[in-house]
Amino acid sequence: MNSGRLLIVEDDKVVAVSLKMFLENLNFQVDSTANGAHAWELIQSQGYEIILSDINVPGLQGKEILKLIRQHGIDVELILFTGYGSVSDAVECIKRGAYDYFTKPIDNERLSLSIRHALEHKALRDENRGLRYELDKSSLNHVYFRSKSMELLVQKARIAAETEATVLITGGSGTGKTLLAKYIHGCSKKAGQPFVEVSCGALSEGLLESELFGHRKGSFTGADRDKKGRFEAARDGTVFLDDINSASIGLQAKLLKVIEEKTFERVGDTRQMYTSARVIAATNKDLRELSKKGLFREDLFHRLNVVSLAIPRLSERKEDVPILVQQFLQKFSRKHKRNIKKFDEWVLPALCHYNWPGNVRELENVMERAVIFCRDGEVRLSDLPEEISGLGKGLDLKGPNMHLSDAVQKFEHHLISQALELNRGNRDKTARDLGISRATLFNKMKKWTFAAKSENVGATGFE
Ligand SMILES: Nc1ncnc2c1ncn2[C@@H]1O[C@H](COP(=O)(O)OP(=O)(O)OP(=O)(O)O)[C@@H](O)[C@H]1O
Numbered sequence: 001m002n003s004g005r006l007l008i009v010e011d012d013k014v015v016a017v018s019l020k021m022f023l024e025n026l027n028f029q030v031d032s033t034a035n036g037a038h039a040w041e042l043i044q045s046q047g048y049e050i051i052l053s054d055i056n057v058p059g060l061q062g063k064e065i066l067k068l069i070r071q072h073g074i075d076v077e078l079i080l081f082t083g084y085g086s087v088s089d090a091v092e093c094i095k096r097g098a099y100d101y102f103t104k105p106i107d108n109e110r111l112s113l114s115i116r117h118a119l120e121h122k123a124l125r126d127e128n129r130g131l132r133y134e135l136d137k138s139s140l141n142h143v144y145f146r147s148k149s150m151e152l153l154v155q156k157a158r159i160a161a162e163t164e165a166t167v168l169i170t171g172g173s174g175t176g177k178t179l180l181a182k183y184i185h186g187c188s189k190k191a192g193q194p195f196v197e198v199s200c201g202a203l204s205e206g207l208l209e210s211e212l213f214g215h216r217k218g219s220f221t222g223a224d225r226d227k228k229g230r231f232e233a234a235r236d237g238t239v240f241l242d243d244i245n246s247a248s249i250g251l252q253a254k255l256l257k258v259i260e261e262k263t264f265e266r267v268g269d270t271r272q273m274y275t276s277a278r279v280i281a282a283t284n285k286d287l288r289e290l291s292k293k294g295l296f297r298e299d300l301f302h303r304l305n306v307v308s309l310a311i312p313r314l315s316e317r318k319e320d321v322p323i324l325v326q327q328f329l330q331k332f333s334r335k336h337k338r339n340i341k342k343f344d345e346w347v348l349p350a351l352c353h354y355n356w357p358g359n360v361r362e363l364e365n366v367m368e369r370a371v372i373f374c375r376d377g378e379v380r381l382s383d384l385p386e387e388i389s390g391l392g393k394g395l396d397l398k399g400p401n402m403h404l405s406d407a408v409q410k411f412e413h414h415l416i417s418q419a420l421e422l423n424r425g426n427r428d429k430t431a432r433d434l435g436i437s438r439a440t441l442f443n444k445m446k447k448w449t450f451a452a453k454s455e456n457v458g459a460t461g462f463e
């Protein structure tokens, strides 16, 4: 059973009618027109799979139709018919992307074979496009992990994605809350719809309400026209409420209503609006604690807490560090057009040893910096910030062409940074401990900061 939709563009009535009958007998759905311009109208509106066109038709010539199809990016295969005189034109059209051509009189059997191949060709292309889309989608918001805790969390997130449930994501700064929210949206049926992000901490109470729900003209000073809110912008998609703890108690009541009843009102308007968007909220605060203190509505907390995903700090899942390092290395090598594939033996232990107070974001930044500063295709300990490399192995004084003066400088740098760390950045005390003047200490720090920027002497502690 054939299901392809075909269009015949042929002004020779006899050819057109016999071809239509032949193809309909093969169960294709066939339309026919004798005019090229009319054909172009049909092609734009009817979604054909294959166009069978004479190369010389009134209105628009076959090659002009081909040009328009390509210009407009219409996904259709074109098969051309020519008389003996215009074979060279047909060959030219093949070069420009037509699928096949036939000289008249047309051999119907060969034509039906070509149509089948063209349909297969198109199906394969559609499939590839679908796969590529899936790939883009998945690599875009990919959550990388190796730890059991993240495996369970991502599993839970996937289950939540299949439902319309409101989700609460908690976790320290930079643990990947926003990424997880995007991932849930991307895995859900809402993936083709907008993902609208609103940071509740970034706007004052009044502005936040109008940002979320919109407002009516004249409802407050400056509201000079009606404005749609983010819930309307999200349509059937996802509204991501970041830093939900920053929403005022008054606004929390409205958020509870929009989550429970799916309705809201624009500021200064009494009409009820309906939304089918899903809410995902995130916070790096303990909402239970806040609600105990009366700073967060308890009912909203319980409503949000039904599906709650708590992302552990990176220090609690060090098993994730190597895969993240690998991913960021690739990502930033591509971004900065560097061919960096490996790191020396001390880098990974140092990265795994470090405590990552800034979580995955800090690791991401450290890797970008390492890729930028790395000199010969291999990331070394000295490409990492001092607070990380210092923990990995202490002082790294080996390396090719390490001159005595370099080593002395490095050693001095190491001693001073350690002393500064011990004295919590107090320069007077550090200078006294090291038996140098405050001015000498200051000059050395300035020199290293400059050197770190131009030469990568790993002096972030001083910046
Ligand atoms: N598991 C992961 N795999 C890959 N990249 C990650 C992962 N976790 C976090 N990231 C990346 O780390 C960075 C910080 O993540 P994200 O912005 O999602 O954190 P956050 O918890 O929302 O931070 P904040 O509290 O500041 O809002 C982003 O660039 C994100 O893509």
Ligand SMILES: [Mg+2]
Pocket: 177, 178, 179, 242
């Ligand atoms: Mg975030």
